[in-house]
Amino acid sequence: DVKVTQSSRYLVKRTGEKVFLECVQDMDHENMFWYRQDPGLGLRLIYFSYDVKMKEKGDIPEGYSVSREKKERFSLILESASTNQTSMYLCASSKGQPNSPLHFGNGTRLTVT
């Protein structure tokens, strides 16, 4: 089974802090994704990567950046956390083949105070 591991289940940070959310997958998947989940808004794509050192903006990239130095690891960075970034963050991965389903981590609930 594919395992996607997010480093923290809950995280509390202060406004202005730099925040790192880490995600690791163990199935040699080419694609990795960061989504944000908010009530009534569903899942919205922040950034995705289809190869090492490659990244593309999703639908809501503002205030975020990402890093993919190794194939198995995809990091989401909040350069200066703000209260409107309080949310559930979901990492996912998939094989680089058509119609490959996404495999998700358990999510990180981030609270910015």
Next chain:
Amino acid sequence: AQTVTQSQPEMSVQEAETVTLSCTYDTSENNYYLFWYKQPPSRQMILVIRQEAYKQQNATENRFSVNFQKAAKSFSLKISDSQLGDTAMYFCAFMKPANFGNEKLTFGTGTRLTIIP
């Protein structure tokens, strides 16, 4: 851009009954993929079922089946003989094929389903 609409924010049904969750989408593509994901209280998103748009036959996975109406751009999920473990948030998702296998999913806003004992 593609959009996915789930018009039922919440639903509840008695255990062992059948329930249908609706999903519509908007796209100009002819070939694409559709998915239903389940997110139980544990937060782990799990793939329930998927459908290729070029296949006319509706997908089925045990108690889960879909009613795919391509012309109407509708993709509903039917859960038969519902069980307490089906209580979860259900998300409909759309995937447009892309080059090099780097597709991404567009999700609906979700339907919170509660199975009542």
